[in-house]
Amino acid sequence: MLADDKTNYPTFHIESDNRLSWLLGRLEKKYGNDAVYVHLVREPEEVADSYNNRWSIKGGIVKAYSSGILMQSMAKNNIETCMDYVETVNLNIESFLIDKDKKMKFYLDAPGDSWTVFWELIEAEGDFDLARHSWFIEKQNKRKRISMYRSLCYRLAMLLDRVERCFGGG
Numbered sequence: 001m002l003a004d005d006k007t008n009y010p011t012f013h014i015e016s017d018n019r020l021s022w023l024l025g026r027l028e029k030k031y032g033n034d035a036v037y038v039h040l041v042r043e044p045e046e047v048a049d050s051y052n053n054r055w056s057i058k059g060g061i062v063k064a065y066s067s068g069i070l071m072q073s074m075a076k077n078n079i080e081t082c083m084d085y086v087e088t089v090n091l092n093i094e095s096f097l098i099d100k101d102k103k104m105k106f107y108l109d110a111p112g113d114s115w116t117v118f119w120e121l122i123e124a125e126g127d128f129d130l131a132r133h134s135w136f137i138e139k140q141n142k143r144k145r146i147s148m149y150r151s152l153c154y155r156l157a158m159l160l161d162r163v164e165r166c167f168g169g170g
Helices: 018-022 024-031 044-052 059-069 079-097 111-121 126-137 144-168
Strands: 037-041 104-107
Touching: 018 024, 018 079, 037 079, 044 059, 044 079, 059 111, 104 111, 104 144, 111 126
Parallel strands: 037 104
Antiparallel strands: none
């Protein structure tokens, strides 16, 4: 779907998609100051570490950032590039939000105070305590084994890339 369609949301819709950080101009044009903007944040090191485990995912955003935006070789696909990506995304979002009236940072690692501010900002109705409690239910990563397999395949591809460069494959 093209960017204009990707940012076409119905009234009262809540969207959570890290790729929107690359569509901020579209959001500005379409919604400007008429939307509520929530910047979901975690510890940058934890986010970067998570991305560092995803190099093997086909079409992954951090790989696209490294090879497509920064035009780096596979050898630079490391934690430093992941930290650079996280910082870039956060700076893009912070810059976009500077002049917005309805905005907040929601701290995912400590949602207590953030949840109250969010609830009031969106003028939510319902069972506040039940909704807040749902943030503390531990989620299970059922795809962990698949992720480990992809990571291994990617690391092997990097190794083969290095061998090919050293010995001149053809």
